[in-house]
Amino acid sequence: MTLKNLSKFWLILLSGLMMACGANQTMEQESDPWEQLPEILSQIIAPEFPDRDFNILDYGAKADGLTNASAAIKAAIEACAESGGGRVIVPEGDFATGPIYIKSNVNLHLVKGARLLFSTNPEDYLPNVFTRWEGVELMNYSPLIYAFEETNIAVTGDGTLDGQANETNWWPWKGKKEYGWKEGDPHQEDRDKRHALFQMAEDNVPVSERIFGDGFFLRPQFVQPYGCKNVLIQGVTIVNSPMWILNPVLCENVTIDGVSIISHGPNSDGCDPESSKNVWIKNTFFDTGDDCIAIKSGRNADGRRINVPSENIVIQNCKMADGHGGVVIGSEISGGVRNVFAENSEMNSPNLDRVLRIKTSSMRGGLIENIYMRNIEVGQVAEQVIRVNMFYEDSGAYVPRVRNIRVENLTVQNGGKVGVLLEGYESSPVENITLKNVEIKSVKENYRFSNTKNIRFENVRINGEEIKLPKE
Template identity: 55%
Template sequence: MKIISHSSLYTLICLSVILLGLNSCKEKEKAVIDVFNEADKIISSIKVLEFPDNTFNILDFGAIADGETNNSQAIKKAIGACNESGGGKVVIPPGKFLTGAIYLKSNVNLHLEAGAEVLFSTSTEDYLPVVHTSYEGQELMNYSPLIYAYKEKNIAVTGKGTFNGQASKTNWWPWCGAERYGYVKGDRNQRDEHNLPRLWEMAESNIPVSERVFGPGHQLRPLFMQPFECENVLIEGVTFTNAPFWVIHPIKCNYVRVDGVTVNSHGPNNDGCDPEYSKNVHIVNCVFNTGDDCIAIKSGRNNDGRRVNISSENIVIENCDMIDGHGGVVMGSEISAGVRNVFVRNCKMNSPELDRAIRIKTNTLRGGFVENVYVKDIEVGQVKEAVLKINLFYAIYGPQEGDFMPSVKNIHLDNINVKNGGQYGVLIKGRPQSLVNNVTLTNVHIQNVETPLSVENSEPIIFKNTSINGKQY
């Protein structure tokens, strides 16, 4: 596998930006083509995974498809036997199988046949012992993700079945502290002092992750699927629904493909796919219908992100449908180690409950950078707030001001057609000390928007053949 070096990709991107400034339309077109050739190289670097021709059916290990029997041990035994034999396929056949946490192992393809539904237990005890995981961009020891892999290689989850987290207003979701998700005033929630504030303090104080122990007695929800520090990961064809928290979260991973997956989950913080500290990621042919961002590229929160210091880069998103969500393709807000080289093409975004199409969010506590984002051939039916939103004043959980000035540069939109643009065509809030730099809109046509442009603290946007509400820019 060939990894694109920072220097060669940076040189190509700089060349592309120069070409975009030339007068020749042909040269400008060539620049865009060249950049997306780099996207194709990233895709080619992610190898097609192969597994030995061994099959392990969980029924042969004692699994019972009655939706009530806990099959954790049967699934664990099947995965263990597959791994110990050198790898292969672990099959979950049609039926309803209740389980606790599933731990993936190297060289194992966990395959859900059509009609298979994995029902995850709502008992917190089934996600113990605590494992090395993360919560909103900070590492800790917490309840295991529902599907978890730690430092494994060559792993896959495939098939046409469904993973049902069974999260609801009666379990997991109320911990977020919002009444619309079942929280009852006076109950414990993630914002209590012993939960997130304690984690924030530990991260800022550089307490070792092994000593940041949460789990029982705390209210921090588990992720749905988390490959942690894994290499060569495939997630293909399956459906995820009713997630406790973020759905697909590759963290510190290299060479990841998410192909043909459906995420249909509207709980709190139900982001669809959040690559974090990860490189060489291909998200393709997916459907995201979510309670939060459809795709959010991340790289750690505040001091913890700067401690890890691994940028997320070389990420290609294509042929996806974004329905409900806070944003279609988002960078941030956990972004302290930075994001670069993001390519988005041939996607559809459309819902009255989709807030933005492309979104970048950070602040001076997060800091970080976003650079070299290329978005091409996007059809937007409807968004609520903005087609493009860049916000360097993003705030949640109170004031978010610190000493780490973020930077955003080289954001390029090409051939974007929007039928109903919502409140803003382009909404940019940069900072006087850090102007948003080099935003270009080429062949972008936005209709039915209240305010075409709201731009603060940005270098002039470069427009070419772009119209908003019929007016040429």
């Protein structure tokens, strides 16, 4: 082959490769991410339990709302687990209890009219257990309902879990007067409390030496399965939580179905999947004092140490009332998040701040990608419809990345202050954001962007006008 022919050969080959790459990129951009959903859902199989019942009345519980039923509930759970599994029945009536530990193959089942009234005495939640608190591992008070490295567990039924938290207990530990705190009272923001925990994590202090609990005022979560597989929370009503409400950590195959969550205390996030995979949240009602759903993966150095993202999170047919955001990602997000699908849901409240919110920072770091929403009906929100904020709280050396967000078929009757607010870094812009078939009414400001890349609006109408973005 002559030199001239050889040159032609390489030019043709190079052109072909470039065309192939371009075609592949186009196919990737135009592919429907929702086609992944059936495969993800096929992996989320709710646990099943043997047809055996263990009624807590048979183990000494009394339905008077006063007698401590903790020992009876524990005995019923142990008997159920030792027999190979089944249902632990909480019958109609009020039962006072301390923390409940669920073992493998046990379904804690509350019949209609049953109420578990959880103690508000912090001493009842000792000894400390291995847990995560705001994204950092430590030894702290037991969550109200807790499981550690168990398989096939559930809390089901038509009854109520009542944490009994209010302005006289748990909530004042936040250190805010609107939650009952008084000047001079101790609280979590004292330098040797919450901040000490975060500093221990930055200093890589072993978790076994991060001993908190009594005297440190770090409120427990309500329901926390930790490192568990095949988890089901179904049907129950959960009210008055000390802090985060449903918080699966490092779990796999979690189903939350038909739950009602009502709690207006500080940090009353409704559902916080954290470093968890294959989580299906459906048919659930949220009315909260913080985020309705907040997807997390660990905080700062501890999140990077563990380095497990939350992935394959599916949200369907939910209703959100009060809350800081309907679907939120962050801020404890250092391990990253990917593949979030939210669809066919309703949001509406003057006390709901946002529809979709991503909050992170250069102290958190992490990669947030592949976030998809469709078929969302919104009455009103107070702040923004969509907000991506890379400057939430402290700054550091770990610039986050946020990319590949697609929102379609979204209607909002009252969009609050700003329709779409995107804030990235010059070195790490918010990128690949698509809004399609979106209508936002009654919003003060259409949109505001800083440091963004590849933002696409397709049939987006704000305050009655179709929005055409300037070319980048």
